[in-house]
Amino acid sequence: MSKELYRDTANGKLSGVCAGVAHYFGMEVWLVRILVISAFLLGGNFLVLLAYIALSFMLEKQPANYVESIKSQQEHKLKNKPWQAGQSPERLLDTLERDMASLEGKVRDIEAYVTSDTFKVNREFSKL
Template identity: 75%
Template sequence: MNRTELYRDPINGKISGVCAGLANYFAIEVWLVRILFISAFLLGGSFLVLLTYAAMTLMIEKQPANYVESIKVQQEHKLKNKPWQQGQTPESLLNTIEKDLHQLEEQVRDLEAYVTSDRFQVDREFKSL
């Protein structure tokens, strides 16, 4: 999956959209990011959390108008996402996950083939020089 760009999401945000933007970036639910910020605030890092939030509000740009449509293609499934609310059937969600796992398995096979090859040993020896 290609990494998306980090933008603030003031449309879905409560204050300035920093948590919503982080949730879009990491493809997780917004409430989870908000819980993390609030927990860090309550557990003694109040000044640091406020400073970080204010800095992120000033440094991160607002998301473009067509940004949501462009990332939906990349985020076919999310952590803690309910497929029936997204409009995706459980079968299609399982097919998507199976496709992703198949791609990961191919990458692991390629990596194993490289690590067990003579080329890896030669590259390793050159790096150690």
């Protein structure tokens, strides 16, 4: 799925512009907020305010299915630097162990079906 820039109103404080920009660039939301506030306080008052308002009107609201796709991508992403979005190595290992346990159960179910008499009967009927 290609990256698109949306307003993330679910994780946003005002209109979701900072959260959307953070997701687009793969950064933590808190860092983007600090950068915007710092730029505002350090002299870019009018430009930062104008850009934020313009983006809040120009960017579309994030669709519901987009949130799930981002979440599934970030669940398995390792955070190398503090400002990157993702998980710490410990949490990522826990997530991967949980996913592998779930997959192991599914593989066991498939093996049980393939070795059962039901599978053999269904295969014979499909050959007719």
